[in-house]
Every structure is written in C-alpha cells, then in structure tokens.
Amino acid sequence: xxxxxxxxxxxxxxxxxxxxxxxxxxxxxxxxxxxxxxxxxxxxxxxxxxxxxxxxxxxxxxxxxxxxxxxxxxxxxxxxxxxxxxxxxxxxxxxxxxxxxxxxxxxxxxxxxxxxxxxxxxxxxxxxxxxxxxxxxxxxxxxxxxxxxxxxxxxxxxxxxxxxxxxxxxxxxxxxxxxxxxxxxxxxxxxxxxxxxxxxxxxxxxxxx
Numbered sequence: 001x002x003x004x005x006x007x008x009x010x011x012x013x014x015x016x017x018x019x020x021x022x023x024x025x026x027x028x029x030x031x032x033x034x035x036x037x038x039x040x041x042x043x044x045x046x047x048x049x050x051x052x053x054x055x056x057x058x059x060x061x062x063x064x065x066x067x068x069x070x071x072x073x074x075x076x077x078x079x080x081x082x083x084x085x086x087x088x089x090x091x092x093x094x095x096x097x098x099x100x101x102x103x104x105x106x107x108x109x110x111x112x113x114x115x116x117x118x119x120x121x122x123x124x125x126x127x128x129x130x131x132x133x134x135x136x137x138x139x140x141x142x143x144x145x146x147x148x149x150x151x152x153x154x155x156x157x158x159x160x161x162x163x164x165x166x167x168x169x170x171x172x173x174x175x176x177x178x179x180x181x182x183x184x185x186x187x188x189x190x191x192x193x194x195x196x197x198x199x200x201x202x203x204x205x206x207x208x209x
Contacts, residue, residue, distance in 0.1 A: 007112045008073040008137045008145065010091055010174065013103030014038035016066050017047055020059050030054045033090070034062060036070065039104045046107070046176040048194065049090040051075075057096050067103065071095040074109055074137075074174060074196070076145045087146060089194040091174065107173040109196050111147060112204055113137035114167050121160035131156035135168060148195040155201045162203070171200035 020032040032052050037045050050070060052059070062068070072093040078085040113135035120132040131151045136144045149170060151159050162168070175197050180188045 008075075008139070009110045010070070010072050010074050011106060011108045012036065012038060012048070012070045012072075012091060012174070013099075013101075013106030014048070014068065015104065016062055016064050016068060019064060020052065020062050023051055032059050036068060036091075037104075038107045040107075040173075040175075041105060046174065047192075048174055048176060050093055050096075051090050052093045052096055056093060061098075067099050067101070069095075069097055069099050069101070069103055069106070073139075074111070074145065074147055075139075076147065087148075089147070109170075109172055109174050111135065111137050111149075111170045111196065112167070113145075113147065113170075115162055115164055116146065118164060119159045119162060121156055129153055129156040131159045133159055135170065148193070149198050150195050151198045151201055155198060159201065167204040169200075169202050169204045170196060170198050172196045172198040 014036040016034060017037040018035040020034040023031045023033040025031070032054065034050050034052065035047050036050050037047050039045050070091065070093045072091050072095070074089065075092045076087050076089050079088045115133060116136040117134045122130055124130060129152065133149045133151060135147050135149060137147055138144050173196070175195060177193045177195065179191055179193060181191045182188050
C-alpha cells in the first residue's frame with residue numbers, strides 16, 4: 001500500500017511575511033493563508049504561501065516577523081476561471097510552531113511521484129542546462145498534486161531521456177520566481193511561479209520489485 005505521508009514531505013523554516021487571511025472552510029474546519037519568507041544560501045529570499053488550519057495553532061498568535069517551523073506537504077489544486085483552469089500551489093501545514101531557532105534557510109522538500117508531461121530540456125544563453133518537469137504526487141482519496149520541478153546540469157540531461165509515467169524521487173527546495181505575463185491587450189503583468197529546485201533526483205524502481 002502506498003504511504004501518502006511519505007510521498008510528499010516539506011520541512012520549512014522562515015519568517016511570517018503576511019497576516020493570516022481566511023482561505024476556505026471544510027467540514028466546519030477553517031483554513032487560513034499566510035506567506036512565509038525563507039532565505040536561500042545566496043541570501044536572496046523566497047516568499048511561499050502557507051495554508052494553516054485553525055486547529056493547529058491560534059491563528060491570532062501568528063504575527064509578522066516571527067519565526068516558524070512548518071512540516072507539511074506541497075499541494076496543488078485547479079482554480080477554474082471562465083476560459084481555463086489555473087494550477088494553484090501552496091504548502092499545506094500539518095505541523096506549525098513558533099521558534100527562536102535560526103532556521104531561516106530551512107527549506108527541504110522530498111517528493112515521490114510520476115512524470116506526467118514530457119520533460120522540457122533547454123540551455124540558458126550562458127550554456128547552463130535546465131529541464132522543466134511536472135510530476136504527479138498521489139494523495140489519499142484518489143487525489144494527486146501536480147508539482148512543477150526544475151533540474152540542472154546532469155540531472156537535467158538525465159531527466160530528458162525519461163518517459164511519461166516514470167516514477168521518480170526528488171529532493172530539493174521550494175522557490176518562488178517572478179515573471180512577466182503578456183496580456184491580450186499587449187500589456188504585461190507580474191506573476192509569481194512556485195517550483196521545486198531539485199538537488200537530488202533518481203528513478204524509483206520499487207514498483208518493479
């Protein structure tokens with residue numbers, strides 16, 4: 001039997017960067033959204049969206065600037081609009097606590113999933129090798145989370161040869177990336193994408209055993 005708790009594990013440390021706002025309610029349980037700023041080793045930062053249940057912690061006790069440690073999952077859902085659906089990504093907290101520890105660079109994501117689109121391999125103008133991969137991570141109740149990942153160097157080259165449906169193990173950090181989206185009227189709008197920047201990547205052959 002598949003262990004959904006191990007398929008998708010995120011351990012994150014950072015500073016609260018926005019006040020919690022109501023997100024949704026499910027079975028009389030209220031969930032709130034807030035942003036957490038986590039630092040890269042390069043000293044730049046990623047601002048990541050977190051979903052927290054009112055049953056995990058006193059929501060009013062989550063103040064901007066406080067350091068928190070979050071253990072949870074990187075999840076997605078499709079937001080339907082009039083013309084198309086949009087993939088919305090966030091970190092779903094299963095545990096959250098305030099701390100005084102220096103964990104501002106803690107950002108560890110471990111995923112096991114299936115490649116669900118042909119990997120896109122390319123080179124930057126400076127010759128750096130990159131591959132964009134979308135993986136489907138199974139969740140309970142026959143749901144799946146679709147997680148964009150970016151691979152570098154030899155991992156990018158290796159991933160280019162893999163077929164859709166290949167089961168893979170991924171370790172990396174979740175990052176935010178700003179980009180400009182061109183609108184139909186010719187103007188542009190700043191958007192933020194979230195993805196896993198992969199440091200360790202392997203094919204999972206456990207299903208073959």
